[in-house]
Each structure stands twice: as C-alpha cells, then as structure tokens.
Amino acid sequence: MLIIPIKEGENIDRALKRYKRKFDKTGTKRALQTRKQFDKPSVIKRAQVQKAQYIQNLRDQENF
Template identity: 50%
Template sequence: MIVIPMKEGENIERALKKFKRKFEKTGVIKELRGRQVYKKPSIKRREEKMHAIYVQKLQQAED
C-alpha cells in the first residue's frame, strides 16, 4: 500500500502528484501491460539484450 504523508495545509494536487510518482515507480501498470500478451522467453531475453546494448552505447557516448 502506498502511503503519502500530507502536511497541514498542503495542496491536494501536490499530494496527488506524489502519489502518481510513487505508483509509477512500483511498475504495476508496466507489468499489467506486459501480461496482456504472451511473450516467449526467448523473445524476452532478446529484448533484454537489445536494451542492455542500447544502454551501454548511451553510456559510451557520454564518455
């Protein structure tokens, strides 16, 4: 359960923004979307490798 501590007189919009940020970090929506369609394990591994290669290229470009 996500708990957002609110201070006295804090704006409700700010609390909602904090809640949305915390909820997004949990990855619930991402997992639900991933479960809508079955992906073979080999395809999952291939996508993970491609993502790792992409991230590595980005890091090398920064250096």
C-alpha cells in the first residue's frame, strides 16, 4: 500500500501528482498488466526475434 503524507496546507493536486509518480515507479501497473493475460513462451520469443530483426534492419539502413 502506498502512503503519501500530506503536509499542512498542501494542495491536493500536488499530493495526487506525487501519488501517481510513486505508483508508476513501483511498477505495480506493469505487473498487473502482465498477470492479466498469459502469453505462451513461443509467442514471447517470436516477439523478441521480431524486435531484434527490426532493430538490426534499422542499423543496416543507417550504415548505408
């Protein structure tokens, strides 16, 4: 559980901004998204290979 101490006279918008920033840094949202749906290992590996091919293609074009 995230706890955000609010100082005396602090604007609620500023406290919400600190909460959102802290929430993003913990990686909770990313963890929930990965647990939401199961991906087969072959699908994950295929995506990694496609990404590597894309990056390699960009580097090859840059060298010409």
